Amino acid sequence: MSQTAPAAPAHRVARIGLAAMGLGIAAFALLPLVLPTYQVSVLTEILIFAVLAMAIDVLAGYTGRTPLCHGAIFGVATYVAIYVSTQADGALLLPLVAGVVAATLVAAVFALLAIRTSGVYFLLLTIALGMIVWGMCLRWTSVTGGENGLRGALRPAALTDQLAFYYVVFAVVAVVALVMWRFVRSPFGLTLRGIRDSESRMRALGYNVSLHLFLAFTISGFFAGVAGVLYAMFNDFVSPSTVALSQSVEGLLMAIIGGVGTLFGAFLGSAIIIGLENFASLYTERWQTVLGLIFILIMIFAPEGILGRIRLWLSRRG
Amino acid sequence: MSELLELDRVTVQFGGLKAVDDVSIRVKTGERRAIIGPNGAGKTTLFNVITGIVRPASGAVRFVGADVTRTPVHARTALGMSRTFQITNLFPQLTVEENMLLALRGLSPRKFSLLGDNTLSADERARAERAFSLSRLHERRGVAVREMSYGEQRQLEMAMALVTAPKLLLLDEPAAGLSPAERVIVSDIIRALPRDLTLVLIEHDMDLVLQLVDFVTVLNNGHLLVEAPPSEIRTNQDVQDVYLGKARPHA
Ligand SMILES: Nc1ncnc2c1ncn2[C@@H]1O[C@H](COP(=O)(O)OP(=O)(O)O)[C@@H](O)[C@H]1O
Ligand SMILES: [Mg+2]
Numbered sequence: 245m246s247q248t249a250p251a252a253p254a255h256r257v258a259r260i261g262l263a264a265m266g267l268g269i270a271a272f273a274l275l276p277l278v279l280p281t282y283q284v285s286v287l288t289e290i291l292i293f294a295v296l297a298m299a300i301d302v303l304a305g306y307t308g309r310t311p312l313c314h315g316a317i318f319g320v321a322t323y324v325a326i327y328v329s330t331q332a333d334g335a336l337l338l339p340l341v342a343g344v345v346a347a348t349l350v351a352a353v354f355a356l357l358a359i360r361t362s363g364v365y366f367l368l369l370t371i372a373l374g375m376i377v378w379g380m381c382l383r384w385t386s387v388t389g390g391e392n393g394l395r396g397a398l399r400p401a402a403l404t405d406q407l408a409f410y411y412v413v414f415a416v417v418a419v420v421a422l423v424m425w426r427f428v429r430s431p432f433g434l435t436l437r438g439i440r441d442s443e444s445r446m447r448a449l450g451y452n453v454s455l456h457l458f459l460a461f462t463i464s465g466f467f468a469g470v471a472g473v474l475y476a477m478f479n480d481f482v483s484p485s486t487v488a489l490s491q492s493v494e495g496l497l498m499a500i501i502g503g504v505g506t507l508f509g510a511f512l513g514s515a516i517i518i519g520l521e522n523f524a525s526l527y528t529e530r531w532q533t534v535l536g537l538i539f540i541l542i543m544i545f546a547p548e549g550i551l552g553r554i555r556l557w558l559s560r561r562g
Numbered sequence: 563m564s565e566l567l568e569l570d571r572v573t574v575q576f577g578g579l580k581a582v583d584d585v586s587i588r589v590k591t592g593e594r595r596a597i598i599g600p601n602g603a604g605k606t607t608l609f610n611v612i613t614g615i616v617r618p619a620s621g622a623v624r625f626v627g628a629d630v631t632r633t634p635v636h637a638r639t640a641l642g643m644s645r646t647f648q649i650t651n652l653f654p655q656l657t658v659e660e661n662m663l664l665a666l667r668g669l670s671p672r673k674f675s676l677l678g679d680n681t682l683s684a685d686e687r688a689r690a691e692r693a694f695s696l697s698r699l700h701e702r703r704g705v706a707v708r709e710m711s712y713g714e715q716r717q718l719e720m721a722m723a724l725v726t727a728p729k730l731l732l733l734d735e736p737a738a739g740l741s742p743a744e745r746v747i748v749s750d751i752i753r754a755l756p757r758d759l760t761l762v763l764i765e766h767d768m769d770l771v772l773q774l775v776d777f778v779t780v781l782n783n784g785h786l787l788v789e790a791p792p793s794e795i796r797t798n799q800d801v802q803d804v805y806l807g808k809a810r811p812h813a
Contacts, residue, residue: 423677431667431675434656438664441653448613448651449726450639450668463676 257558268511272414281406285478288410290511290518291417292474297498297510298424299467304496305505306428307460308440309366313354313374315491317465320377321347321472322482323388326396329476336400343473344466350377351465352458359457374492382484393483398476413474420470421508427463428507436460468495497535501542503549512550565624566591566730566760567612572621574607574784581607582618583784589730594761596771596792599781600804605764606648608781609732612762613645614638626729640669642729646719646736648764654708658699658718661707662690665722689725696751697721713744720751731755733763737770749774768805772796780804 272291276284296318304310325343332338354373361369381388388394403409427433435456438446443453476482485491498517502509517535524531546553567589574582582604589595597605610616612623614635622631630638653661666686667673682690694700697717702710707718720736733752737745745767752774755761765771772778772792780787780795782804788795795801 426677429680430678431663431672431680432678434660434663434680435667435673437656437660438653441655442651444615445647445651445653446664446668447615447635448639448645448647449665449722450636451664451673452634452636456673459674 257555260558261555265508268508269418276407276410284406284410286518286522288406288413288478289522290514291413292471292478293495293498293518294511294514295417295420295471295474296468296495297502297514298421298507299464299471300495301499301502301504301507301510302424302428302436302460302464302467304499305503305507306433306436306440307457309358309362309457310496311358311370311461311464312367312489312492312496313358313370313377314464314468314495315489315493316374316377316487317347317351317354317468318472318475318495319381319482319487319491320350321469322476322479322486323381323394325398325473325476326394326480326482327387329396329398330394336398339396339398339476340473343476344469347469347472348462348466351468352462354465355458355461359454359461371489371492374487374489378484378487378489381487388484391484393481395481396476397480398473399480403477409477413478416470416474420467424467425507432456432459497539499549501539501549503552503555506549506551506555509549509551564591565589566593566626567762568622568624569608569612570622570624572608572611572618572623574604574611574616575619580784582611584621585781585784585786586621587779587786587789589760589762591729591760592758593777594775595763596775596778597762597764597781598766598768598771598778598795599787601766602783603781604784605781606734607784609645609734609762609764612732613643636668639726639728643732644723644726644728644730645732646723646734648734648738650712650715650719652707652715652718652722655706657704657706658710659690659703661718661722662693662703662725665693665725666690668726689727693721693725696724696754698747713740716740716744717747717751720748724755728759730760730762733761735764735766738766745770768795 272287276287279287296314300311300314321343324346325339328342329335329339354370357373358366358369382390399409403412435451439453439456446453494517498513499510500513501516502511502513516538520531520535524534528534542550548556565588569585569587572582572585573580585608597608599605607616611618614633618631622629624630625638625643626641630641653664663682666689694703697720699714699718699721702714707715716736720733723731737748740748749770763771763775772795775792777789778792778795779789780801787800787804788798790798
């Protein structure tokens with residue numbers, strides 16, 4: 245939005261948005277102080293997967309292309325980080341950097357193959373690309389450990405404490421979220437929304453649409469990679485299920501439930517899905533059925549996602 | 563010779579249909595040219611060949627002296643082409659101002675600013691102001707395009723094509739579907755265009771177009787039927803036949 249006289253309601257919506265954001269930040273900052281350790285680890289996971297969901301939203305919500313390979317990109321970062329940590333004993337930063345770089349490179353290759361498609365073809369192609377990664381992780385046993393996966397400890401001694409680690413993740417995710425927010429609101433971010441609305445008009449205006457999509461895809465992969473190395477530090481273990489299609493689906497569901505194109509809706513989506521996974525599974529083995537039901541209800545009553553719905557509602561009330 | 567745009571024996575084929583059939587056109591710098599002809603004559607397809615959306619089966623397109631037959635759309639825009647679309651082609655979910663920003667930045671390096679501020683620079687603001695006042699969309703800048711009337715959308719369509727300061731402006735039926743009052747606005751805008759801007763205008767309505775241009779090309783069934791100044795078009799027997807629906811098969 246520009247600085248020239250925004251309509252009054254937009255102003256109000258922005259204020260309410262800021263207040264809600266402050267509330268969310270406060271909740272994530274203070275809750276761990278009163279929660280038992282196990283629940284702190286759930287909160288950690290929520291933050292990490294929110295980054296994955298935001299990365300997916302950059303493509304799904306801003307370029308209008310729905311990817312189903314980000315679990316694989318995320319998992320590549322996790323695999324590489326853990327593998328490097330087992331090879332380079334004691335190195336702190338190297339495994340993390342290697343993980344993010346690997347994920348970004350994989351995303352760049354995927355981007356080259358996928359950006360010329362859109363709609364359901366894009367979806368199917370990204371599924372196939374993700375499956376290749378999954379197959380490699382399963383079969384390349386000498387490096388990935390096959391079905392047994394890989395184990396490694398990436399956290400330095402100071403961060404073995406669950407609460408200390410949580411606050412590090414909190415700080416990193418806060419910075420990442422801020423950077424992504426600036427990214428989607430930047431001049432480049434606007435070109436992505438333009439591409440979502442009309443590729444032919446963008447070309448006619450002089451934009452190299454493929455180049456913009458390539459950059460967006462690669463940058464989105466970079467952020468998925470950041471989430472992936474955080475997960476490596478969190479979990480100390482990686483197996484093919486981390487790069488499986490279900491991971492990509494879960495990330496996409498988080499983005500959709502929160503509200504595609506809202507960016508921060510990812511935190512709501514992540515909280516709902518990770519929450520269900522951890523708490524509903526205590527009471528019922530059918531937590532996935534519960535998730536399915538919730539998803540259907542949201543699609544019926546708020547197809548624009550929770551945050552999308554709230555925004556719409558606020559701007560209508562004026 | 564100061565030819566800005568040259569089509570050399572261009573043919574476009576859609577399956578068995580030759581939408582454009584062996585058409586050669588030369589447009590001089592500063593010229594105002596109309597392309598007229600009945601529906602389905604191949605006018606829009608000709609624009610698509612000029613701008614690069616459609617590749618010709620044979621023939622060549624030259625622009626500012628360079629062969630651009632294989633040049634992608636965005637690179638032709640960078641050479642100085644700009645167009646509007648017959649079927650309104652805007653960014654419906656974005657505001658008028660955001661639409662204008664995208665039009666302004668198509669050729670500026672600022673489009674790659676990944677973390678920068680999205681506010682207008684002083685230069686961008688000045689250019690946007692000019693385009694807004696030309697198209698009378700000043701008060702509408704905060705409105706989402708999908709919420710605007712059809713007439714306003716057509717005006718924005720023109721304003722966005724103009725704001726890039728092109729060498730060649732291609733307008734595809736800018737007045738189609740507009741009320742008589744709105745059509746007057748459109749012809750006023752066209753008349754007010756800088757004289758050194760080269761204009762190619764597709765228009766279905768002869769009355770509107772003949773007062774606006776220096777030269778007219780008539781297409782029919784993909785063929786070039788007649789090229790003549792406006793004064794000769796009305797009285798031309800071939801043109802009358804086509805417009806009265808008595809088109810003879812091309813000899
Ligand atoms: N992309 C396309 N695929 C197939 N046929 C097309 C395509 N575009 C245009 N045509 C056909 O080419 C002919 C010329 O169309 P067009 O250039 O739109 O005519 P005009 O703009 O003069 O009304 C029409 O018969 C139309 O159906
Ligand atoms: Mg047409």
